[in-house]
Amino acid sequence: VQLQASGGGLVHPGGSLRLSCTGSGRTISTNSLGWFRQAPGKEREFVAAIRRGQTFYSNSVKGRFTISRDNAKNTGYLQMNSLKPEDTAVYYCALGSDRLIASSLYVKNNYDAWGQGTQVTVSS
16 A cells, blocks of 8 residues: 655645645545644644545644545545644645544544655745
8 A cells, every 4th residue: 555645835824735645555435534744843643534425623724624535536635725834744644444433533543554744834
């Protein structure tokens, strides 16, 4: 299984980015897809997840970020709007079983496949 995260970059506060997560060897649509991020010196934290059409967000990104997936392209997305400097981090996509209960989606150890991460920097 290989996951490839892309789409990161440098953006001004208030700007937008769309991250992509492309999978090979595993079907994104039949798994739980999660996005996590890790800032320097901090733990990797949950950002968003999608499972069987349901979406889940951390409080810090709710209303600004949208997770989705394109089954035909076997690709997941994280649309990030109204970006803030505190959103600066390396963003990772991950896959887990679609049988994960909702509370488990927030825990990084419940995901068994990870992409390599893409850097997002929000700065003026």
